[in-house]
Every structure is written in C-alpha cells, then in structure tokens.
Amino acid sequence: MLRPQPVNETDATLAAAKAAAVDERRPSGNLALSIGSGYLVQVLAQATTLLTRVALARIIAPTQWGVFGEAVVIIGIVDTLRELNLTQWATSGRTTRYWRDLPGAIASTTIVLLLALVAAMPLLSRLSPQLPLTTAVLALTLLPRTWTLGAEAELNNRQRLFRLVAPQGLGALAFVVSAIVISAHFKTAWSLSVASVVQVSTYSAFLLWRSRREVFLRPRLDNAWRSLVSARDFVWLALAGVLLTQVDGLLVGSVAGATAAGFYIMASWLTSRLPFLVEIPLLRVMLPIFAAHRENRERLGAIFKRTAMSINYLEATWCFLLLFNASFVVGQLFGSRWTPSIPYVILTAVYPLLSPLGTVGWEVLRMTGRTRLVLWNLIANSIAFVVIGIGLGTRIGVVGVVIGYYVATLINSLVIFVLPSQIGWPTVLQVVREVAVLYVVCALPLVVVGLLPLPAAARFGIDLLLLGGIVLWGMRPLLPFVRNALAGRSE
Incomplete structure (x- = not known):
C-alpha cells in the first residue's frame, strides 16, 4: 500500500530559496x-x-x-x-x-x-x-x-x-x-x-x-x-539633468570655437578636481546609507549634516584658493600658452560656492523617495541654462554661457526649501549658517594676504597654509565617526 507523501515545493520555489540563500552569503x-x-x-x-x-x-x-x-x-x-x-x-x-x-x-x-x-x-x-x-x-x-x-x-x-x-x-x-x-x-x-x-x-x-x-x-x-x-523616475531625472551637467563645454565650443573651448574646458577641469575627488567617492558610499535611514528623520539629518559639511570644507577652500591664485596656478601647471584660461578659472571656481547644499540635498531626496521633486528641479535648471546660456552666449561669448550656468546653479540651491520635509528645518538652517561662516572665514584672510606686497609664490604658500588649517579645524567633528567606523560601529 502506498503511503501518502508530503507535498514538495515547486522547482521555482526551491530555486528562489537557493538564490536567496546564496545572496545572503554574498x-x-x-x-x-x-x-x-x-x-x-x-x-x-x-x-x-x-x-x-x-x-x-x-x-x-x-x-x-x-x-x-x-x-x-x-x-x-x-x-x-x-x-x-x-x-x-x-x-x-x-x-x-x-x-x-x-x-x-x-x-x-x-x-x-x-x-x-x-x-x-x-x-x-x-x-x-x-x-x-x-x-x-x-x-x-x-x-x-x-x-x-x-x-x-x-x-x-x-x-x-x-x-x-x-x-x-x-x-x-x-x-x-x-x-x-x-x-x-x-x-x-x-x-x-x-x-x-x-x-x-x-x-x-x-x-x-x-x-x-x-x-x-x-x-x-x-x-x-x-x-x-x-526605474522611470530615475530615468526622467537623468534625461532632465543631462543638459546641466554635461554640455557647458560643448556650448562654449559652439559659440566661441574650439580654441576657446580648450581654454574653458581646461579651466573647468582644474576647478572641478577637488569636487570630483571629494563628492564622487563620498556620495557613492553614502547613497545606500541615505536609503537605509529614510524612515529615521533625526538620524538622516545628522548624516546629511556630516556629509554636506565635510564636502563644503574641502570644496570651499579649494575654490577660494583658485579665486585668489588663478594666475600663479595656471602659469606653474600649464605654462604661458594657457594664460587666456585664467579668467575662466576664476569664473568656474564660483560654481560650487553657489549651491553648497545642492548635490548632497538632492541625493538625500532621491534616495528617500522624493525623485519627482528632484526631477522638476533639474528641468528648471536645464531650461534656465539652455535659454540663458544660448541667448547670452551668442551675444557675449563664453561669459554668457557662464552666466547661464550661474543661474542654473542658483536654482539648484532651492533644495534648502525642500529638505526640511525630510530632515527638519533646524538641521538645514544650522548647515546654512555654518556654510556662511565658512565662506567668510575663507575669504577674509585671503583678502588681507592679497593686499600685502608679496611675490605670487609666497602669497600662494601663505594662502595654502591658511586654508589647510581651516580644513583641519573643520574636519574635527568627523574624527569620532571615523574612529567608530574603524572600530566596526559605523552606520
């Protein structure tokens, strides 16, 4: 007599269970x-x-x-x-x-x-x-x-x-x-x-x-x-943001020629070195952390503040260093043939200063499910950049393109009015105050040094030491986080 057998799981269920077990061991x-x-x-x-x-x-x-x-x-x-x-x-x-x-x-x-x-x-x-x-x-x-x-x-x-x-x-x-x-x-x-x-x-x-x-x-x-x-929300974000993030150099070439584009692109590359060095690796690591803490408003606010200020302390000092020492840096790095790029270095060094919370703020919103807000912001950025950049660029050249980028970047800074819904007004206002103080502390000593009758190399060296001290002072709050992370207690 045949005994009743227990009902077996389907092959699909077994395969899914095996896959899940493998993933857990990854x-x-x-x-x-x-x-x-x-x-x-x-x-x-x-x-x-x-x-x-x-x-x-x-x-x-x-x-x-x-x-x-x-x-x-x-x-x-x-x-x-x-x-x-x-x-x-x-x-x-x-x-x-x-x-x-x-x-x-x-x-x-x-x-x-x-x-x-x-x-x-x-x-x-x-x-x-x-x-x-x-x-x-x-x-x-x-x-x-x-x-x-x-x-x-x-x-x-x-x-x-x-x-x-x-x-x-x-x-x-x-x-x-x-x-x-x-x-x-x-x-x-x-x-x-x-x-x-x-x-x-x-x-x-x-x-x-x-x-x-x-x-x-x-x-x-x-x-x-x-x-x-x-992924349609993320796809729309990419489509809306491609103009703002990519085509400024191409637009300069179309309104002023390949030579002017060469000077502008080299200047833009120089001013973006530290932002690339700081933002990309930090945000790449922080994105899954933002997503993991999306339900904890207080914790997300603390992580945002720590991330935003660590980026600002490094980026702001780099931008101010270039603003006050563009001629010396370009001459030493690239030689006299690149002298026409000096004004572009000064102009492009202002970009990161106009939206100190923009990049981190919008990434927080994107990782916490507010992608539509990011989308509308990018659409506004792109429209402003294209309309103003092309309109002024065809009339006054590269400076017109830069003005268009300035306006688009200022629109990007409107994130400060949206972030409170995710992390609260106190955190946002505190970060804004700290950024304002940081800019003043960076600019004042460089203005004083610039008034002194010093050689360009000496002025650059003093500015570098002053801004380096500001970076070290600003990074002090991050030391407990680093120690905890090294001890295996990181977020």
Missing part, C-alpha cells in the same frame, strides 16, 4: 574601508589625469584640447543617457532582483545610444573636422563600461570598493604610458582618445576578473524593458 565589507577605498580610487584617477594634463599641456595645442574636450562632453552625454541613473535605481531598491536586472538594462540602452551616436557623426564635423574621429575612438570606452557600471555600483552597495583599487592603479599606469607615448608623439585630439580607451579597457578587464564571483554580470535582456519602466 560578502559585504566595512564602511570605513569602503570610504577609504573610494577616496584612494579617486586619488589615483585624479593624480593620473593631473600628471598627464600637466605634461601634455605644454606639448598639445589648446585647439586640440578643445576638440578632445568636446568629444569628452559628447561621450559624457551618451554615457549619462545610457546609464539613466539605473545604478541609483538598483541601490534604492535594496533587493537582489534589481542587481540581477541591472546589467541587461544598461546593455540594452548602450546598444540604442551607440546606434544613435553613429547616426549623429556627420553632424559633429560641423563643430570641428577632427571631432567625429576623436569621438568615435573615445566611444569605444562605452563598451567595457557597460559591465563595470553595474559592478561598481553593486560593490559599493556591499561596501567592497577595495576591489576597485588595484584595477584603478593598473589602469592609471596604462593611461600614463599610453598618453605620453601616443599622445605626445601624434599631438592630436584622437591620440588622447586612444589613451583613454587603453585606460578604461585595462581597468575594466582587471576589475571584472577580480569581482566575477561577487557581482551579477550576465545581461538579462528579457527583463530590460521592465527594469526601465520600474
């Missing part, structure tokens, strides 16, 4: 180590770029730098449109399904954008005859980054950014060697693109090989459309 790292690794990756990247730009600025003409800069802007636009904030969507989702679907979603958008770029190549020659070739070579970097974008985001979500350090170091070495050997020999814009391709390919190959067992890499194209629909 390794996670330490916050302090992840933050340190993020900064080390940025230090390697920025030091590499600085070394090569300083070496090649005296060899390659500003016009060629302008063409290369325009190509970088175009590929940056394509990269933003194919990424569409999908990595932030996966981070905010906080479930495994998002990470499984991410590679397929990015692969599908990459295919579409590459086809669109090929179709747009004839239009690029109107800006510069060398631009299509330079852009086509640089577009090759999009292929390996199709996989590294998701891998980097997932490693960051698991606080395992130390996996990026060795690949970044190897890629930096490849970039320096290829840039000096190839670019210095040919002295053309496309040769700079070749060096970038060598760097990205080397970095991507090493990173993907090291992390192949820790992250999801297989594209699941059948779920791509579902992922894009699920």
